[in-house]
Amino acid sequence: GQQVMQIPQYQHVQEGEDFTTYCNSSTTLSNIQWYKQRPGGHPVFLIQLVKSGEVKKQKRLTFQFGEAKKNSSLHITATQTTDVGTYFCAGPRYSSASKIIFGSGTRLSIRP
Amino acid sequence: EAQVTQNPRYLITVTGKKLTVTCSQNMNHEYMSWYRQDPGLGLRQIYYSMNVEVTDKGDVPEGYKVSRKEKRNFPLILESPSPNQTSLYFCASSTRQVDGYTFGSGTRLTVV
Numbered sequence: 001g002q003q004v005m006q007i008p009q010y011q012h013v014q015e016g017e018d019f020t021t022y023c024n025s026s027t028t029l030s031n032i033q034w035y036k037q038r039p040g041g042h043p044v045f046l047i048q049l050v051k052s053g054e055v056k057k058q059k060r061l062t063f064q065f066g067e068a069k070k071n072s073s074l075h076i077t078a079t080q081t082t083d084v085g086t087y088f089c090a091g092p093r094y095s096s097a098s099k100i101i102f103g104s105g106t107r108l109s110i111r112p
Numbered sequence: 113e114a115q116v117t118q119n120p121r122y123l124i125t126v127t128g129k130k131l132t133v134t135c136s137q138n139m140n141h142e143y144m145s146w147y148r149q150d151p152g153l154g155l156r157q158i159y160y161s162m163n164v165e166v167t168d169k170g171d172v173p174e175g176y177k178v179s180r181k182e183k184r185n186f187p188l189i190l191e192s193p194s195p196n197q198t199s200l201y202f203c204a205s206s207t208r209q210v211d212g213y214t215f216g217s218g219t220r221l222t223v224v
Contacts, residue, residue: 033212042202043155045212088155098162099170100145100213102155 002027002094006087006103014111019076021106023089030092032065032072037105038085046074081110114139118203118216125193125223133188133219135203143206144186145170145213146178148199155202161186162208193223 003026013019023032031050035043047056049065049072056063062075076083086105093099116137125131137144145160147170157170161180175197177189186205190197200220204213 035212042215042218043204043213045214048212090155096168098143098160098168099157100160101157101171102147104154 004101004103006106010107012109016078019079021074021087023072023103025070027094028069033090035088036085084110116205116214116216118219123221128192131190135186136184137205141205145204146188147202150199195223198223
């Protein structure tokens with residue numbers, strides 16, 4: 001069945017270093033969403049990408065949607081302690097656009 | 113304030129004792145969904161609803177029921193809870209796959 005994988009599973013960085021998480025789907029996605037979940041919290045919607053090759057920025061965060069619409073990435077420049085959390089990508093299932101499948105997530109921890 | 117409200121936040125129950133987790137949203141969203149989050153398994157969709165009286169199974173519906181009698185409410189019902197349903201549950205809502213999900217704060221359920 002359709003799978004959405006994220007790598008790496010964990011990333012531990014020094015504050016100020018950059019961070020990237022990659023999301024790969026086994027099938028083409030009509031759109032992809034990114035969420036952040038702080039420790040002990042709930043997922044919070046960050047952004048949605050729809051177009052092939054789309055790039056969007058939110059301050060230090062840069063989101064990309066691959067040309068084939070099967071992969072995506074989230075890059076954080078100069079991490080801060082407030083960036084700690086787990087980052088998830090999510091997209092509609094190929095079989096049913098109403099079913100949203102989440103990636104396995106990348107947990108980011110930061111050394112101050 | 114726009115929000116999704118889940119109750120209770122924490123619940124410990126015994127095997128076989130029926131329970132309901134409530135979910136209410138004040139954003140007039142058509143689309144609502146329930147997810148469970150387990151370590152190493154990420155967020156898995158249990159049920160979703162595209163509008164009043166329209167519900168469908170997600171990826172892990174066994175042992176759960178839902179209803180959508182009103183637009184704002186989407187309760188999750190466990191008729192006969194079992195220990196393998198111990199998990200963190202999230203309710204979420206959105207406009208029809210346009211703006212991403214708004215998640216509730218979560219319900220941590222323990223079945224003993």
